[in-house]
Amino acid sequence: MALTMKLTVIASFLLGLVIAFSGSEILRVAYGLFMFLVGSFLISTHELLRRQMVNYQKDLDRINRICDELDQNTKIIVQTDLELTRTQEALDKKLAGLFVLHELSKKILSVRSVVDLCRLVTDTVVTSFGYERALLCILHPDEKSRPLVAAQAGFELEEGKLMEVPKLVDWVRFPVLARGESVFASDVDLRSPAPAGLTPEQAQGEAPRVIGVMTGLRSYAVVPLLLEGRPQGFLLAGTNPPYPKLDDGDVELLSILTSEVGVAIENLQLYEALKISHDELEERVKLRTAQLAKANDELVRLNRLKSDFVSAVSHELRTPLTSIKGYTSLVRAGKLGPVTKEQGERLEKINRHTDFLTNLISELLDIARIESGRVGMTVRSVELPRLLDGVVDLLGPQLKEKNLTVDIRIPAKLPPLQADENQIQRVFTNLLSNAIRFTPEKGTITLRAAPTDAALHMEVSDTGIGMPPEDVSMLFTEFFRADNPINRERKGTGLGLVLVKRIIEAHGGRIGVRSEVGRGTTFSFMLPWKPAPQPDAQAS
Amino acid sequence: MPTWVGVGQSRQPDSYRAGQEAAGKALEMMGQPHADLLLVFASIRFDQESLLRGIASAAPSTWMAGCSTAGEILSEGPSRRSVAVMAIRSDTLQVVTGLGSRTSLNSRLAGQEVAGQLLQGKIPNPHGMLLFPDGLTGNAAELLRGIQDRMGLSFPIAGGSAADDFSFTRTYQYFQGKLYSDAAVGVLLAGPIAVGIGARHGWRPLGKPRRVTRGLANIVQELDGHTAVNLYETYFGRAADSLKAGSLADMSIVYPLGMPIPGEEEYLLRNVLKVDPATGSLIYAGEIPEGSEVRLMMGSKERALEAARKAAEQAVLSIAPRAPTFALVFSSCSRARLFGRRSGEEIAAIRQVLGRTVPIIGFYDYGEQAPLSAAGFRGLSYLHNETLVVCAVSAN
Numbered sequence: 038m039a040l041t042m043k044l045t046v047i048a049s050f051l052l053g054l055v056i057a058f059s060g061s062e063i064l065r066v067a068y069g070l071f072m073f074l075v076g077s078f079l080i081s082t083h084e085l086l087r088r089q090m091v092n093y094q095k096d097l098d099r100i101n102r103i104c105d106e107l108d109q110n111t112k113i114i115v116q117t118d119l120e121l122t123r124t125q126e127a128l129d130k131k132l133a134g135l136f137v138l139h140e141l142s143k144k145i146l147s148v149r150s151v152v153d154l155c156r157l158v159t160d161t162v163v164t165s166f167g168y169e170r171a172l173l174c175i176l177h178p179d180e181k182s183r184p185l186v187a188a189q190a191g192f193e194l195e196e197g198k199l200m201e202v203p204k205l206v207d208w209v210r211f212p213v214l215a216r217g218e219s220v221f222a223s224d225v226d227l228r229s230p231a232p233a234g235l236t237p238e239q240a241q242g243e244a245p246r247v248i249g250v251m252t253g254l255r256s257y258a259v260v261p262l263l264l265e266g267r268p269q270g271f272l273l274a275g276t277n278p279p280y281p282k283l284d285d286g287d288v289e290l291l292s293i294l295t296s297e298v299g300v301a302i303e304n305l306q307l308y309e310a311l312k313i314s315h316d317e318l319e320e321r322v323k324l325r326t327a328q329l330a331k332a333n334d335e336l337v338r339l340n341r342l343k344s345d346f347v348s349a350v351s352h353e354l355r356t357p358l359t360s361i362k363g364y365t366s367l368v369r370a371g372k373l374g375p376v377t378k379e380q381g382e383r384l385e386k387i388n389r390h391t392d393f394l395t396n397l398i399s400e401l402l403d404i405a406r407i408e409s410g411r412v413g414m415t416v417r418s419v420e421l422p423r424l425l426d427g428v429v430d431l432l433g434p435q436l437k438e439k440n441l442t443v444d445i446r447i448p449a450k451l452p453p454l455q456a457d458e459n460q461i462q463r464v465f466t467n468l469l470s471n472a473i474r475f476t477p478e479k480g481t482i483t484l485r486a487a488p489t490d491a492a493l494h495m496e497v498s499d500t501g502i503g504m505p506p507e508d509v510s511m512l513f514t515e516f517f518r519a520d521n522p523i524n525r526e527r528k529g530t531g532l533g534l535v536l537v538k539r540i541i542e543a544h545g546g547r548i549g550v551r552s553e554v555g556r557g558t559t560f561s562f563m564l565p566w567k568p569a570p571q572p573d574a575q576a577s
Numbered sequence: 578m579p580t581w582v583g584v585g586q587s588r589q590p591d592s593y594r595a596g597q598e599a600a601g602k603a604l605e606m607m608g609q610p611h612a613d614l615l616l617v618f619a620s621i622r623f624d625q626e627s628l629l630r631g632i633a634s635a636a637p638s639t640w641m642a643g644c645s646t647a648g649e650i651l652s653e654g655p656s657r658r659s660v661a662v663m664a665i666r667s668d669t670l671q672v673v674t675g676l677g678s679r680t681s682l683n684s685r686l687a688g689q690e691v692a693g694q695l696l697q698g699k700i701p702n703p704h705g706m707l708l709f710p711d712g713l714t715g716n717a718a719e720l721l722r723g724i725q726d727r728m729g730l731s732f733p734i735a736g737g738s739a740a741d742d743f744s745f746t747r748t749y750q751y752f753q754g755k756l757y758s759d760a761a762v763g764v765l766l767a768g769p770i771a772v773g774i775g776a777r778h779g780w781r782p783l784g785k786p787r788r789v790t791r792g793l794a795n796i797v798q799e800l801d802g803h804t805a806v807n808l809y810e811t812y813f814g815r816a817a818d819s820l821k822a823g824s825l826a827d828m829s830i831v832y833p834l835g836m837p838i839p840g841e842e843e844y845l846l847r848n849v850l851k852v853d854p855a856t857g858s859l860i861y862a863g864e865i866p867e868g869s870e871v872r873l874m875m876g877s878k879e880r881a882l883e884a885a886r887k888a889a890e891q892a893v894l895s896i897a898p899r900a901p902t903f904a905l906v907f908s909s910c911s912r913a914r915l916f917g918r919r920s921g922e923e924i925a926a927i928r929q930v931l932g933r934t935v936p937i938i939g940f941y942d943y944g945e946q947a948p949l950s951a952a953g954f955r956g957l958s959y960l961h962n963e964t965l966v967v968c969a970v971s972a973n
Contacts, residue, residue, distance in 0.1 A: 104785050105785070107784070107785070108784045108785040111783050111784035111785075111812065111873070112784075112811065112812050112814060114783065114875070115783065115784075115812040115813065115832060115873070115875065116812070116813060116814050118831075118875060119813055119832075122831055122914070122915075125917050126914070126917060129917040129918045132918060133918065160590060163590040164588040164589070164590060164658070164659075165588075167657065167658055169622060190590040191590045278744065278746075280622070280742065280744070
């Protein structure tokens with residue numbers, strides 16, 4: 038546009054010159070007209086341009102306004118984002134702390150000693166929690182200034198001076214250990230020296246600074262470690278610039294950590310105590326078991342010695358007794374001269390007592406033999422009804438004498454019992470004679486047998502005088518005799534029931550007794566069924 | 578012609594033992610008694626001298642390079658307050674390391690010094706270089722220019738600037754077992770190998786474009802005629818009052834400035850390192866020339882994750898059909914802040930693209946070096962911020 042206008046102006050000027058010098062009236066008029074046209078064209082163009090410029094300016098203003106508005110929105114966005122970022126960072130820090138705490142508590146589970154635990158904690162505080170240095174102290178329960186366990190991490194050994202832990206404990210004691218409070222310092226001036234000549238008690242206000250100087254930490258926190266509810270130690274953790282100073286969140290985190298550590302230490306101490314007492318107990322049980330085993334061996338040996346002794350003595354006694362009995366009979370029969378009535382009575386007494394002694398010795402011998410296992414049972418099929426009939430027949434005179442009824446209740450088809458017939462006969466003889474002895478006249482003695490799948494259960498009950506419980510419990514003891522008028526009147530060996538018990542036990546059975554004074558006594562025993570011995574086995 | 582690679586890490590509280598443990602593990606995994614190259618990235622929580630002595634005691638190596646970090650990166654994911662060591666021995670890959678010192682004095686000269694040392698060996702077939710400059714001193718863009726003066730404009734450079742766990746006080750560079758500050762360490766990768774580099778960030782521009790009206794190198798004094806710090810104060814609103822000068826830089830790290838680059842898909846980003854409380858100037862991790870048009874940028878986790886995946890794809894694609902033998906990852910410290918606890922996802926995404934068995938080492942840094950991908954720049958390496966750089970090396 039500018040170029041066209043310039044050309045137009047130059048062309049008009051040249052044309053004007055030509056016309057001015059030419060002198061033609063028409064040309065002058067034409068020139069005037071032409072100039073007028075050009076002028077109005079220029080004016081209108083300028084007006085158009087001006088209007089366009091105004092429009093452009095409006096647009097520009099609008100865009101600028103929108104831009105500013107958008108910029109305002111940007112501020113909101115940035116501020117929101119900033120807020121979010123800060124929240125996220127704070128959250129991240131907390132989360133990271135909790136995560137490490139979680140990881141640590143998993144690791145703590147496998148630690149088995151307090152020293153290892155302390156080392157694990159301080160290492161984790163430095164490597165995972167991101168503190169520069171950490172110190173965990175557990176103090177001696179009696180001497181409060183002596184650390185029982187101390188673990189540290191992040192203190193460079195090359196710094197030359199190892200931190201004097203007992204001295205540090207002196208400064209930590211008052212605020213942390215005595216009052217159970219945390220000490221927290223965010224900006225300690227490390228260059229100023231520790232106050233000289235002042236004891237920690239005198240300069241409590243100085244404690245935070247001194248602790249910082251001693252540990253070389255400008256920002257740190259000391260939190261108490263509670264054991265059984267009392268501060269027994271502390272955890273110290275801190276940083277130096279450029280790492281960020283500790284804040285309330287750090288103290289909180291360290292407190293959570295120490296309380297967890299406290300629980301873990303208590304558990305460990307309990308575990309250690311438990312383990313020690315468990316080991317001690319086990320040791321004692323072992324010792325006692327060994328002692329008992331030894332005593333038992335000794336008892337077994339003594340018992341065998343006793344049995345051997347009894348059987349030897351019995352044997353040795355039997356021979357002279359036989360002679361005594363023989364000679365007594367000889368004298369009594371009058372073969373060595375006449376015997377007066379008084380002599381006869383005395384000889385009769387000697388004979389009776391000799392019989393008693395023989396009986397006693399043979400029973401003793403039998404018991405000893407059965408006990409020592411030297412006498413085997415000769416097992417064969419026993420028809421119980423037949424055996425019982427024999428026993429009742431044998432005792433017939435005594436039964437008749439007291440007018441007693443014997444009631445035998447045995448199932449018709451009882452399978453034969455595999456046992457030693459003579460010994461079983463002895464059992465019944467013994468039990469029945471006992472029953473006869475203690476049952477008053479016109480009483481009843483009942484024999485019962487009831488087979489089950491595993492064993493034959495038998496009972497011998499009477500309607501006799503019965504026994505008090507204290508006698509029942511002693512019944513199967515050697516030489517025991519219940520104290521009652523009948524026993525006082527008649528002599529007994531006190532070995533009969535012992536023998537019965539030994540015989541039944543030798544057959545694999547058991548015997549028991551119930552009794553009630555004035556109502557009667559019931560002996561019940563069982564003998565297990567045994568397979569009949571094979572003919573071959575018998576032959577061999 | 579095999580290549581053996583091993584990676585080791587340690588979180589030991591004791592510095593010397595941590596170094597020993599990490600280097601020992603790396604050597605053990607590599608299965609070789611001696612390494613050609615050790616790459617070491619460690620937290621500043623360690624006593625740096627003891628740490629390096631620990632490493633040297635456990636793993637003898639011909640070349641050694643590395644730096645302090647704001648977090649370490651390994652195949653298993655990111656980690657903080659640890660030391661990570663990668664040991665490499667190869668029949669194909671040849672390496673040389675170089676050091677440029679006093680970057681704050683003359684960054685360009687320091688760059689030339691590094692490149693000069695790398696070229697001294699006259700190793701044939703150089704394919705690229707790794708660079709670990711101080712992230713707080715000097716002008717990293719100038720440093721790159723110095724290197725390019727010697728190596729050529731299109732020479733691929735991948736790297737991360739040393740960091741110091743967000744304290745922005747002092748960073749360390751490791752070179753041949755020794756400790757440096759205000760320096761730049763370079764590693765030349767040469768031989769019949771392939772090096773692929775991918776760089777992305779995923780940040781989006783936000784708000785009105787502004788012009789740098791007064792600035793010098795990486796210091797922005799005025800934006801649109803206002804004090805530079807005013808920008809963040811307006812955007813952060815009331816929150817800015819509660820954030821003191823120190824923590825303002827701490828927060829604004831997630832909101833960098835972006836410069837549009839012709840032909841490039843993404844903006845070139847610049848991190849705030851410090852706020853000068855006296856003048857209200859902003860000190861950035863990279864230069865922002867006066868007159869540049871800049872915009873405030875904001876990141877989102879989803880986009881940043883997508884960017885990580887794309888960076889890895891770009892790296893793998895540029896060495897195809899060869900498969901990566903090992904990979905280096907340099908991620909901006911601001912990305913660690915953005916992702917928070919989810920930063921593992923970024924590494925997982927990269928691992929998925931690279932292949933699960935490829936050993937990875939890297940760190941969270943204060944600035945990244947990587948080539949621009951737009952055709953107009955012919956592979957010129959640039960300083961980036963908030964960016965994720967994946968460098969895949971195939972040496973089999």
